[in-house]
Amino acid sequence: MHLEGMVIRPPSEADSILLQVTLGCSHNKCTFCGTYRGKRFNIKKDEVIFEDIEFARKYCRRQTRLFLCDGDALIIPMRRLVPILERIRDRLPWVERVGGYANTKSIKMKTDEELALLHDLGIKIAYMGLESGDDKVLEAIRKGADAATMIAMGKKLKKAGIKLSVTVLLGLGGRKGSLDHARETGRVLTAMDPDFVGALSLMLIPGTELFDQYENGEFELPGPREMLTELGAMIAATNLTNGLFHANHASNYLPVRARLPRDKEKTLELISLALDGKIALTPEHMRAL
Known part of the structure; x- marks a missing residue:
């Protein structure tokens, strides 16, 4: 496989074939993210992508899912993306699901x-970084879209039959803006009604603008109890049809996995017990990105 630089994927794609079709992120301006800072965004050449598909045909026959890397595969124009998906379908017929990251810009560029068509060709799930539903926070982190746009683009994916997995970041509002x-x-998640929500806790990365803001005293990072209080407030404000809300990433202080609305009250009780000191939180040295 021709994998260049650091390659990341969602936790749920741990056992997937990783096919790198783009380098970097088409937005790459978020103040908290340092993942693709060393990569200039571009779409890889078809011959390289097709060579990797042939590699997967030989060596990845036990993996039934495929994830399109890097940061935003959906940005690829249809004239190039369709042949890639057709090649995956023809050469890797055992692959049941193709997934990839998507942002509002790339979703907006595609018609319903x-x-x-992309769904019919195998893209069954898209991962979208909402980060926050608060417009003030979205503007501060230079996300490139407001909450209304996030909602509209999330609904657009779901209308096409593509499952929607949304990521949010606890602590991103700082100490003063935590509950807002x-x-x-929670309000935006309710409006989007994603199939999956993944809540991560903010970990400041040296070299990012948000880290510099923290060092300069311009941003206050909430502590463990504040993060947990924030998680409870977010879940309380989130009403999903039948979505899975999980906060079991290694960055979190308390592992949570809840089917909403079924498990809402039980989960809020769990968080309350942790805030009362009856359940131990993950120590700092065991947290990771």
């Missing part, structure tokens, strides 16, 4: 009909 960030994020 084009997204439906939580409640507004």
Whole structure:
């Protein structure tokens, strides 16, 4: 496989074939993210992508899922993305699901009909970084879209039959904006009604703008109890049809996995017990990105 630089994927794609079709992120301006800072965004050449598909045909026959890397595969124009998906379908017929990251820009560039076609060609799930439902936070982190756009693009993916997995970041509103960030994020999640929500806790990365803001005293990072309070407020404000809300990433202080609305009250009780000191939180040295 021709994998260049650091390659990341969602936890749920741990056993997937990783096919790198783009380098970097088409946005790459978020103040908290340092993942693709060393990569200039571009789409890889078809011959390289097709060579990697042939490699997967020989050596990845036990993996039934495939993930399109890097940061935003959906940005690829249809004239190139369709042949890639057709090649995956023809050469890797055992692959049951293709997934990839998507942002509002790339979703907006595709028509409803084009997204439906991509679904038919194998893209069954898209991972979207909401981060926050609070417009003030979204502007501060230079996300490139407001909450209304996030909602509209999330619904657009779901309309095409593509499952929607949304990531949010606890702590991104800082100490003063913590509860507003939580409640507004819950409001937006309710409006989007994703199939999956993954809540991560903010970990500041040296070299990013947000880290510099923290060092300069311009941003206050909430502590463990504040993060947990924020998580409770977010879940309380989130009403999903039948979505899975999980906060069991290694960055989190308390592992949570809840099917909403079924498990909402039980989960809020769990968080309350942790805040009362009756359940131990993950120590700092065991947290990781």
